[in-house]
Amino acid sequence: MKKFVNDPANFVREMMEGLALANGSTLRWIPEYNIISRADMPRNDKVSIIQGSGSGHEPAHIMMVGKGMLDAACPGNVFAAPPMEYCYECIKLMKSERGVLNLVNNYQGDRMVWDMAREMAEADGIKVGVVIIDDDVAVQNSTYTVGRRGVAGNWFVIKCCAAAAERGATLEELVSLGKKVNSVVRTMGVALTSCTPAAKGTAIFEIGDDAMEVGIGIHGEPGRFRAKMKQADGIVDDVFDAVVKDLPFKRGDRVAVMVNGMGGTPFSELYLLYRRVAQDCAKGGLEVARNYVGSYCTSLEMAGVSLTLLRLDGEIEKLLDAPAEIPIRVF
Amino acid sequence: MKKFVNDPANFVREMMEGLALANGSTLRWIPEYNIISRADMPRNDKVSIIQGSGSGHEPAHIMMVGKGMLDAACPGNVFAAPPMEYCYECIKLMKSERGVLNLVNNYQGDRMVWDMAREMAEADGIKVGVVIIDDDVAVQNSTYTVGRRGVAGNWFVIKCCAAAAERGATLEELVSLGKKVNSVVRTMGVALTSCTPAAKGTAIFEIGDDAMEVGIGIHGEPGRFRAKMKQADGIVDDVFDAVVKDLPFKRGDRVAVMVNGMGGTPFSELYLLYRRVAQDCAKGGLEVARNYVGSYCTSLEMAGVSLTLLRLDGEIEKLLDAPAEIPIRVF
Numbered sequence: 001m002k003k004f005v006n007d008p009a010n011f012v013r014e015m016m017e018g019l020a021l022a023n024g025s026t027l028r029w030i031p032e033y034n035i036i037s038r039a040d041m042p043r044n045d046k047v048s049i050i051q052g053s054g055s056g057h058e059p060a061h062i063m064m065v066g067k068g069m070l071d072a073a074c075p076g077n078v079f080a081a082p083p084m085e086y087c088y089e090c091i092k093l094m095k096s097e098r099g100v101l102n103l104v105n106n107y108q109g110d111r112m113v114w115d116m117a118r119e120m121a122e123a124d125g126i127k128v129g130v131v132i133i134d135d136d137v138a139v140q141n142s143t144y145t146v147g148r149r150g151v152a153g154n155w156f157v158i159k160c161c162a163a164a165a166e167r168g169a170t171l172e173e174l175v176s177l178g179k180k181v182n183s184v185v186r187t188m189g190v191a192l193t194s195c196t197p198a199a200k201g202t203a204i205f206e207i208g209d210d211a212m213e214v215g216i217g218i219h220g221e222p223g224r225f226r227a228k229m230k231q232a233d234g235i236v237d238d239v240f241d242a243v244v245k246d247l248p249f250k251r252g253d254r255v256a257v258m259v260n261g262m263g264g265t266p267f268s269e270l271y272l273l274y275r276r277v278a279q280d281c282a283k284g285g286l287e288v289a290r291n292y293v294g295s296y297c298t299s300l301e302m303a304g305v306s307l308t309l310l311r312l313d314g315e316i317e318k319l320l321d322a323p324a325e326i327p328i329r330v331f
Numbered sequence: 332m333k334k335f336v337n338d339p340a341n342f343v344r345e346m347m348e349g350l351a352l353a354n355g356s357t358l359r360w361i362p363e364y365n366i367i368s369r370a371d372m373p374r375n376d377k378v379s380i381i382q383g384s385g386s387g388h389e390p391a392h393i394m395m396v397g398k399g400m401l402d403a404a405c406p407g408n409v410f411a412a413p414p415m416e417y418c419y420e421c422i423k424l425m426k427s428e429r430g431v432l433n434l435v436n437n438y439q440g441d442r443m444v445w446d447m448a449r450e451m452a453e454a455d456g457i458k459v460g461v462v463i464i465d466d467d468v469a470v471q472n473s474t475y476t477v478g479r480r481g482v483a484g485n486w487f488v489i490k491c492c493a494a495a496a497e498r499g500a501t502l503e504e505l506v507s508l509g510k511k512v513n514s515v516v517r518t519m520g521v522a523l524t525s526c527t528p529a530a531k532g533t534a535i536f537e538i539g540d541d542a543m544e545v546g547i548g549i550h551g552e553p554g555r556f557r558a559k560m561k562q563a564d565g566i567v568d569d570v571f572d573a574v575v576k577d578l579p580f581k582r583g584d585r586v587a588v589m590v591n592g593m594g595g596t597p598f599s600e601l602y603l604l605y606r607r608v609a610q611d612c613a614k615g616g617l618e619v620a621r622n623y624v625g626s627y628c629t630s631l632e633m634a635g636v637s638l639t640l641l642r643l644d645g646e647i648e649k650l651l652d653a654p655a656e657i658p659i660r661v662f
Contacts, residue, residue: 002523002540002634004563004600014563015599018606022622058598159662192333209333232335232345266594266632267389267659268346269335275349291353294659301597301634303333320662328598328625328661331490331651 001201003301008198012055012077019062023327027065033089034082036062037072041094047129047165047174048072048094051103051158052087053110054079056197057218059328060154060297068324069162078197078300079204079219081109087117091126099127099171103157103178105150106134129171131178133157135187135308137246138215138223151218152260152297152308153185156320163322181316186243189223189306190235191216193264195299214238218262218299232269236276239307244284247311251285254312256320261295262304270294273305290320332532334632339529343386343408350393354658358396364420365413367393368403372425378460378496378505379403379425382434382489383413384441387528388549390659391485391628399655400493409528409631410535410550412440418448422457430458430502434488434509436481437465460502462509464488466518466639468577469546469554482549483591483628483639484516487651494653512647517574520554520637521566522547524595526630545569549593549630563600567607570638575615580640582616587623587651589639594629596636601625604636621651 005011016036020029028039042048051061052074062073074090076082082090091100100121104114111132118128135153142149160181161174169177191213194203204220207213212235215223224242249255259274261267270293281288289312297306310316336342347367351360359370373379382392383405393404405421407413413421422431431452435445442463449459466484473480491512492505500508522544525534535551538544543566546554555573580586590605592598601624612619620643628637641647 002560004523004566004596004604004636006562006564006603011599011603014606015603018602018604018609018624021609022602022605022624056599058602063598063602192335229333231337233337235335263597264595264632264634265335266629267394267626268342268387268629268631271349271353271389271394272337272342272346273335273349274353275345278349278352293349293353294661295598298597298599300599301595303595303632305335324662326661330625330657330659330661331655 001196003196003198005198011198012075016062019327033074033086035072035074035090035093036065037093038065038067041071042096044097046096047098047169047171048096048100049103049162049165050090050094050100052082052090053105054081056300057297063327064158066324066326068166068322069158069326078199081113084113084116087113088120091117091121091128095126099129101129101161101171101174103131103133103161105154106132106147107144108146109144127171129175131157131175131182133182135182135185137186137242138188142217143221144219149217151187151189152258152306153187155258155296156185156310157181160316160319163319166322184247184311185308186246187306187308188239188242189216189262189304190214190239191262191302191304193303194220195263195302197300216304218297220299232273233276236273237280240277240280243307243309249286249309249311254287254289255281256290256292256310256312257281257288258292258296258308260297260306260308262302263295263298264301264303265305270305277307289317332527332529334527334529336529342529343406347393350658364405364417366403366405366421366424367396368424369396369398372402373427375428377427378429378500378502379427379431380434380493380496381421381425381431383418383421384436385410385412387631388628394658395489397655397657399497399653400489400657409530412444415444415447418444419451422448422452422459426457430460432460432492432502432505434462434464434492436485437463437478438475438480439477440475458502460506462488462506462513464513466513466516468517468573469519473548474552475550480548482518482520483589483637484518486589486627487516487641488512491647491650494650497653515578515642516639517577518637518639519570519573520547520593520635521545521570522593522633522635524634525551526594526633528631547635549628551630563604564607567604568611571608571611574638574640578642580617580642585618585620585643586612587621587641587643588612588619589623589627591628591637591639592626593633593635594626595632595634601636608638620648
């Protein structure tokens with residue numbers, strides 16, 4: 001296993017400890033419940049924004065905690081939903097008079113624990129709103145999902161809801177906004193390699209030297225089909241077509257584009273892929289008003305990419321522009 | 332070959348085109364000479380800061396062009412120095428009455444082309460200053476190097492010189508500052524896997540399933556020794572010890588720490604590694620005033636990491652704090 005790891009059982013804990021050590025003045029780490037939160041939250045004049053899902057997708061979602069993004073994140077083990085009692089503690093910790101907004105990626109495991117945690121918190125008198133994120137166009141149902149999967153589009157739902165919360169939006173307004181953003185964001189991914197959770201010690205699926213999985217899930221769930229490797233432009237064209245047709249995006253739409261590396265794909269390849277996405281957008285009459293090229297939602301060290309398109313309007317653009325500060329940064 | 336690529340001969344060009352398309356309002360791309368520059372440079376009231384070295388290390392160095400960082404970058408093909416005439420064109424393009432500062436990573440190929448380009452530019456009456464970067468403590472001479480190699484510490488030399496240039500420093504002051512920063516920065520890396528240049532189509536070296544290369548160069552040059560894989564903390568301890576002893580860093584020093592992924596290492600592992608670096612710093616009495624965790628100087632899709640320590644003083648800290656804007660960003 002070619003990974004930097006100590007005892008695989010401590011992988012998530014040690015990653016969180018490193019994150020906390022690197023951000024001592026802004027983040028708080030609660031090891032008993034796997035929670036990373038902003039050190040200055042909660043506040044009764046702002047809805048708290050939280051998320052909790054399996055680890056292995058970093059920077060999603062523990063490295064998205066910070067001003068203008070998540071107020072707290074509560075991950076499970078690699079590719080596993082967090083324990084229900086941790087979710088409950090996370091809601092309680094972020095309790096605010098204005099309420100708590102929980103952004104849930106659509107996986108059965110996550111939905112179950114957060115449903116139970118919400119019920120318990122509501123019994124304590126805490127207002128909890130929920131938005132389900134399901135931006136992956138690849139397949140309708142999947143290994144761990146009824147309905148579509150939540151993948152990299154999650155980033156845009158967090159960014160918009162968190163920015164609106166900083167500006168004083170109510171819980172009801174945020175639920176409505178989150179649903180709106182989710183309704184105009186679409187993603188599809190391609191994997192060239194598998195990945196290896198430390199605790200498993202072996203790859204989560206097998207794939208041939210000249211094969212790729214089109215429509216891959218972020219836990220290695222099967223996509224639409226397995227195909228022979230082809231050139232980058234052809235891969236982009238296929239994925240672009242699937243994403244555009246799904247909403248559908250139309251000529252004249254202003255969009256944000258995300259070219260997201262799956263963990264093992266370097267910047268060089270991501271920009272090479274972006275080139276073709278920009279060409280395809282131009283050809284399809286989509287105006288790219290914003291682009292995001294980097295690793296936002298990964299599958300450990302998988303070599304792969306996903307393409308996300310978000311249809312913009314004035315409200316969403318303003319929210320994407322709002323300042324935010326999170327642990328992943330360049331300077 | 333598990334890469335996103337079209338014709339391998341176009342890898343660098345298509346990556347640069349993607350970068351230019353993604354940053355149309357701030358960057359200018361000159362395909363004839365492989366140059367990416369700030370759209371608003373040169374200016375006669377500011378020294379221009381340039382760099383040109385092999386591709387394959389992205390974001391170094393074409394994705395470091397922007398306000399407060401490089402004014403222009405001129406890459407070669409993957410792991411190959413740029414052609415001399417491109418270097419010459421790059422200097423001419425960034426010509427300023429205050430001069431041009433060329434930050435050269437210490438590889439024989441880079442030094443040769445930039446020496447010749449500088450002589451030609453000086454014959455044209457352009458003032459050119461040079462700083463050689465050689466922060467890698469692993470080996471004294473190497474496959475492509477007389478003296479030490481320039482690796483991830485390059486980032487800090489660029490950041491400080493570029494910030495000082497924005498504040499009006501002279502060429503002479505910048506050469507002196509660059510040498511000073513280079514004199515207090517030290518790096519060593521470890522590779523778990525090799526990497527594959529698209530044009531070669533096969534890995535640049537072979538490494539066993541349970542082996543790692545300690546002191547790896549960023550072009551796959553041999554390091555200090557090859558060892559059996561071990562746990563992350565042990566790897567960090569070894570690298571930390573080598574880096575600290577080299578300057579040497581001393582108890583009470585304030586430092587910046589960079590944990591740099593080599594292209595195929597995800598954030599999860601980088602933060603797990605940062606945890607141990609922070610512990611080692613605490614044990615050794617080093618105060619970590621700043622940390623940088625991410626992929627800054629890569630070797631294509633190599634799974635690996637390097638650790639850089641920079642000894643801080645008031646001047647360097649202020650320069651690291653200065654605002655900067657480059658293509659790689661999160662928001």
